[in-house]
Amino acid sequence: MKKWGNPARNLKHSATQRFSSQSFEAVGTVIESADPSFEPGQIVIAHGMGLGVDRDGGLACFVRADASWLVPLPSGLSPLEAATIGVAGFSAALAVDRLESMGVEPGFGPIAVTGATGGVGCQAVGMLARLGYEVVAVTSKPDSRGFFKTLGASEVIAPPGPSDRMLDKGMWAGAVDTVGSDVLAWLLRSARPEAIIASIGNAGGNRLPTSVIPFILRGITLTGINGNSPPTLRRRIWERLGTDLKMRRIASLARVIEPDEIDDVMVQMVAGRTQGRAVVAFCGA
Ligand SMILES: NC(=O)c1ccc[n+]([C@@H]2O[C@H](COP(=O)([O-])OP(=O)(O)OC[C@H]3O[C@@H](n4cnc5c(N)ncnc54)[C@H](OP(=O)(O)O)[C@@H]3O)[C@@H](O)[C@H]2O)c1
Missing domain, CATH: 3.90.180.10 (Medium-chain alcohol dehydrogenases, catalytic domain)
Structure with missing residues (x-):
């Protein structure tokens, strides 16, 4: 070597x-x-x-x-x-730890995890469920429901396509995003007031096609996770x-x-x- x-x-x-x-x-x-x-x-x-x-x-x-x-x-x-667990689970744990340290608690509302079948995503789902959070697994693989049930997710949904909307109905008290790009933009515009969104990955791309509206009208916080x-x-x-x-x-x-x-x-x-x-x-x- x-x-x-x-x-x-x-x-x-x-x-x-x-x-x-x-x-x-x-x-x-x-x-x-x-x-x-x-x-x-x-x-x-x-x-x-x-x-x-x-x-x-x-x-x-x-x-x-x-x-x-x-x-x-x-x-x-x-x-x-x-x-x-590896670096994927370690990084997922960092994201969970960050959500907690920024005040997100079980009972506040659903936590979305994107790229949920991936190494980071599936472990974030399992850890959050274990801590008592209501977890929504967001995945492009619709046949993975059984997998998420065993991990403790309450719901499994597909990510929507791109949109020009600046706000959608507020759903998430928090989120762990492994995908980036349009998926992260959707999480931001569909988060509840004061939600914390942890950006950890870019499996779907590095762009972030969003606006300042979720931040200034709903007080959303976007926080970055770095495993180093x-x-x-x-x-x-x-x-x-x-x-x-x-x-x-x-x-x-x-x-x-x-x-x-x-x-x-x-x-x-x-x-x-x-x-x-x-x-x-x-x-x-
Ligand atoms: N910040 C850090 O310290 C840190 C640490 C580890 C990993 N990461 C990053 O986190 C991301 C996820 O890592 P991972 O280990 O979980 O990767 P992975 O096992 O390859 O999983 C990535 C998942 O993202 C989803 N996805 C959505 N759009 C995709 C696309 N266009 N191409 C590929 N996958 C797509 C898929 O899940 P669904 O089919 O379920 O939607 C896929 O299973 C990567 O970008 C990685 O570089 C960052």
Whole structure:
């Protein structure tokens, strides 16, 4: 594996704990550490800071990682559960945590989650439902109702097409948007007064064809979620992922595959034929 700047760790994916997810984050066992806060044998999660994006990622038996990218595996999670959650679930949890910190509470009204069959969306649905929120899953896949029922969504709807309207009937007390573009514009114009909308993804595009009207007439807040969080926040969010945000049967969201299946699964993903998460088991795990 290629090496890059300021390496402080060597992780080896051990015989029973070799998992890496679709964003190329990794869960594995430390085999060597130059930093005293991590020790050989410890199981850690590595994600963000360009891992798998502008640096080689977790699709390998060995990963060399900087200490600041690592989080110890929380006691409430198995390595497979953590790999299933991955950066998608971590980011979904950040969005849920943000909604809470901005005052959104269960009972305030429906929370919409868009791109709901995706890795971020389905986990946001499951976490919000677990916390007692009324969750509306917004998906372009109408045959996924059964999937969302098991996650606890109260309703499953399709996203509407583009519109020039500046306001629609106010429905959402909050939202987690993974799609962007026309879908985010629709969430903004159909949110209730004082709603909080968390923008986390751009699966449908980077544009935001909206107006200032939802902000100045309904007091809507649009808040951005960036998963490259500082270490203290990462640890707090991962602790929550192993406790109050832990979804029931989280590992069942993952399809565990072998490295030689990666290309095939990627093609299906790009074609929109996958749901949930793909976890790659390395080196004979
Ligand atoms: N801000 C951050 O830190 C952060 C962290 C992780 C991911 N992200 C971003 O969040 C977004 C979702 O990530 P993910 O891991 O959930 O991705 P994913 O598993 O590929 O899911 C994306 C989902 O978006 C929906 N979608 C709607 N329009 C789409 C289009 N034109 N093309 C493809 N998908 C479309 C689909 O859901 P339905 O069919 O159910 O509508 C799809 O399942 C991505 O843009 C990703 O880059 C951001």
